[in-house]
Amino acid sequence: MKAHASETGTARMPSAERIARHVRLLWKFKALYVMLIPGMIYYLIYKYVPMYGVIIAFKDFDMLEGILRSDWADPWFKHFQRFFDSPYALELIRNTILISLYKLVFGTAPPIMLALVLNECRVRWYKSLVQTLSYMPHFLSWIIIYGIAIILLSQDSGIINRWIVEAGGKPIAFLTSTDWFRSVLVGTEVWQNLGWGAIIYLAAIAGIDPTLYEAARVDGASRMRMIWHITLPGIRHVIILLLILRLGHILDAGFEQIYIFYNIHVYPVADILDTWVFRTGLEQLNFSLASAVGLFKSAIGLLLVLGSNALAKRWGQNIW
Amino acid sequence: MVRGWQDRLFNTGIYAIMAVVGLAAVVPMLYVAAVSVTPYAQVLKNGGYVLFPSEWTLAAYRKIFGTANLLQSFKVTLFITTVGTAINLLLTALTAYPLSRKALPHRNVFLFLVVFTMLFGGGLIPTYLVVKATGLLNTIWALIVPTAISSFNVLILKSFFEQLPEELFESARMDGASEALLLFRIVVPLSMPAFVTVGLFYGVGHWNQFFAAIMYLTDRSLLPLQVVVRDLLMQTIEQAENPENMVPTVTMQMAAVMVASLPVIIVYPFLQKHFTKGMLLGSIKG
Numbered sequence: 001m002k003a004h005a006s007e008t009g010t011a012r013m014p015s016a017e018r019i020a021r022h023v024r025l026l027w028k029f030k031a032l033y034v035m036l037i038p039g040m041i042y043y044l045i046y047k048y049v050p051m052y053g054v055i056i057a058f059k060d061f062d063m064l065e066g067i068l069r070s071d072w073a074d075p076w077f078k079h080f081q082r083f084f085d086s087p088y089a090l091e092l093i094r095n096t097i098l099i100s101l102y103k104l105v106f107g108t109a110p111p112i113m114l115a116l117v118l119n120e121c122r123v124r125w126y127k128s129l130v131q132t133l134s135y136m137p138h139f140l141s142w143i144i145i146y147g148i149a150i151i152l153l154s155q156d157s158g159i160i161n162r163w164i165v166e167a168g169g170k171p172i173a174f175l176t177s178t179d180w181f182r183s184v185l186v187g188t189e190v191w192q193n194l195g196w197g198a199i200i201y202l203a204a205i206a207g208i209d210p211t212l213y214e215a216a217r218v219d220g221a222s223r224m225r226m227i228w229h230i231t232l233p234g235i236r237h238v239i240i241l242l243l244i245l246r247l248g249h250i251l252d253a254g255f256e257q258i259y260i261f262y263n264i265h266v267y268p269v270a271d272i273l274d275t276w277v278f279r280t281g282l283e284q285l286n287f288s289l290a291s292a293v294g295l296f297k298s299a300i301g302l303l304l305v306l307g308s309n310a311l312a313k314r315w316g317q318n319i320w
Numbered sequence: 321m322v323r324g325w326q327d328r329l330f331n332t333g334i335y336a337i338m339a340v341v342g343l344a345a346v347v348p349m350l351y352v353a354a355v356s357v358t359p360y361a362q363v364l365k366n367g368g369y370v371l372f373p374s375e376w377t378l379a380a381y382r383k384i385f386g387t388a389n390l391l392q393s394f395k396v397t398l399f400i401t402t403v404g405t406a407i408n409l410l411l412t413a414l415t416a417y418p419l420s421r422k423a424l425p426h427r428n429v430f431l432f433l434v435v436f437t438m439l440f441g442g443g444l445i446p447t448y449l450v451v452k453a454t455g456l457l458n459t460i461w462a463l464i465v466p467t468a469i470s471s472f473n474v475l476i477l478k479s480f481f482e483q484l485p486e487e488l489f490e491s492a493r494m495d496g497a498s499e500a501l502l503l504f505r506i507v508v509p510l511s512m513p514a515f516v517t518v519g520l521f522y523g524v525g526h527w528n529q530f531f532a533a534i535m536y537l538t539d540r541s542l543l544p545l546q547v548v549v550r551d552l553l554m555q556t557i558e559q560a561e562n563p564e565n566m567v568p569t570v571t572m573q574m575a576a577v578m579v580a581s582l583p584v585i586i587v588y589p590f591l592q593k594h595f596t597k598g599m600l601l602g603s604i605k606g
Contacts, residue, residue: 022425025425026425029418029423029424029425031498031499031500032417032418032421032424032499033418035414035415035417035418035499035500035503036414036415036418036419036430038411038414038415039411039412039414039415039434039469039474040415040430040433042411042465042468042469043433043434043437043469045450045454046447046450046451046465046466046468047437047441047442048433048437049442049446049450050441050442050443050446050447050449050450051440051441051442051446052442052446053442053445053446053447053449053450054442054443054446056445056446056449067449113337114341117334117337117338117341118338120330120334121334121335121338122331123335126335126338127338129342130338130339130341130342132589132592133341133342133345133346134341134342134345135588135592136345136346136349136585136588137345139524139584139585139588140349140528140581140584140585141527141528141530141546141580141581142528142530143528143530143546143549143550143553143577143580144549144577144580144581146550146553147352147549147553147573147574147576147577148348148349148351148352148577150553150573151351151352151355151570151573151574152348152351157570159351191344191345194341194344194345195341195345199596222326222330223327223330224330256530256531259531260530260550274444277443277444277445278444281444281445281448282444282445282448282535287445287449290444290445291443291445291446294443294444294445295443297443298440298441298442298443299440301440302439302440305439306439
């Protein structure tokens with residue numbers, strides 16, 4: 001604070017003196033700047049150089065020539081055009097948004113309901129036991145969850161299919177049929193995120209004014225009515241805020257999960273922008289085309305995130 | 321007295337829902353565990369129902385550790401989880417501490433550099449080219465260096481540091497303590513809950529590492545656990561392609577799944593108290 005005061009006081013001084021004072025001010029903080037050096041080098045090399053590297057989306061990238069010496073694409077939007085003229089562009093965008101929306105629609109309510117239920121539980125050890133158990137799936141990798149999916153859902157060895165067969169039905173190819181694959185994606189995601197997602201709602205519930213419940217109890221309201229008229233309205237702003245923020249990430253449909261779960265049979269319903277970029281770039285080594293699509297996705301994604309953040313701010317600023 | 325009856329019904333409903341949620345979270349994992357220790361012949365005979373195996377064996381575990389490169393990959397994962405997390409924590413603290421000091425001139429510029437990477441990135445291919453250009457391809461450091469700092473975790477530590485009382489710094493500085501001393505002797509010990517949270521996030525990330533490995537590594541001896549487990553899981557699907565391959569049985573696959581998940585499952589409950597708070601701190605910036 002003091003530093004800032006003396007800085008504004010220097011406004012009328014000759015510029016050389018001002019620079020000297022500013023340098024002295026910076027020098028005072030030299031230890032902190034030195035601490036920042038390793039981190040900033042990391043950000044520069046592994047975050048900002050790749051941002052500069054997106055120019056290969058506008059070049060005909062040649063591995064031997066490198067980024068700088070590769071020729072510019074002609075016309076500059078060549079790779080973008082190639083993508084949008086292709087039959088899969090629409091399919092990829094549709095799959096990305098659909099899978100995201102399904103996850104949003106089916107994934108929003110369960111954590112809220114779990115938070116409501118946990119909040120009503122009066123037996124402390126039981127509450128914390130269930131809570132701890134419900135976090136577990138969050139820490140499992142998608143590989144592990146895929147392993148679980150195999151043993152539960154696979155067509156020949158999955159236990160659910162054995163039950164279906166025993167009950168006289170036909171086995172269902174959950175993991176390899178286009179009819180079921182998206183449901184598997186949504187189901188496993190909801191399972192993984194149920195307990196973890198409830199944390200934030202529980203915190204919001206804890207922030208509700210307890211005198212509201214007192215008053216309702218005096219009026220003879222049932223616990224169901226209190227949930228409906230006090231708890232839910234009390235966390236409404238958090239629910240809407242999180243929904244808005246999730247909408248900003250609508251193009252992130254879950255790259256890791258889909259890449260690990262999908263197979264060639266389900267590409268028509270499962271292939272998203274991210275998985276396509278991965279295959280086109282790193283498996284077929286078509287770097288420029290993959291970068292163009294990646295850049296398209298990041299650019300739209302940036303706009304969506306900025307838009308949703310602005311919306312969220314207007315809606316209810318800092319709620320914690 | 322109608323109230324008491326209604327209340328009991330309500331409670332029963334609540335407890336039942338909670339039981340379903342708790343069981344749904346763990347039963348799949350318990351089933352995996354049960355299959356992994358049941359003799360394979362019995363799994364086939366019982367048609368898959370082996371939640372409570374009558375006889376059990378560790379044969380599948382012995383086999384996967386003996387034949388696959390599971391042991392080697394376990395070492396790789398152990399290395400990246402310990403060394404990687406240590407590097408993560410050091411660099412994240414060194415970045416977050418100056419950013420938590422409001423008096424630092426041009427603080428906002430650095431803060432912007434950190435936060436902007438959460439909004440926009442160069443993407444897969446340009447990042448791959450940078451990793452290649454910095455000579456990390458096919459080294460174990462490709463699993464550590466490109467993800468050395470997560471902006472999300474920087475923000476968690478920063479907001480925790482900002483809540484430490486200002487007088488602490490004043491008096492320490494009065495005594496002539498340097499910034500480095502301040503950070504490592506005062507700030508770090510007082511911020512243990514935040515470090516546990518962030519350390520858990522980084523550690524789980526390394527333990528579950530998969531993508532960096534399939535992107536940057538071709539040398540089989542460098543592959544981490546998750547990649548090897550995935551190969552074991554995929555082999556049944558494409559088993560016909562190469563009859564030379566040892567075809568892993570379902571019991572072996574589930575044993576591999578257990579090996580790759582058990583350490584995390586054992587550790588996280590002990591850190592729960594801390595990470596729920598850390599998760600809230602982080603989601604403010606979401």
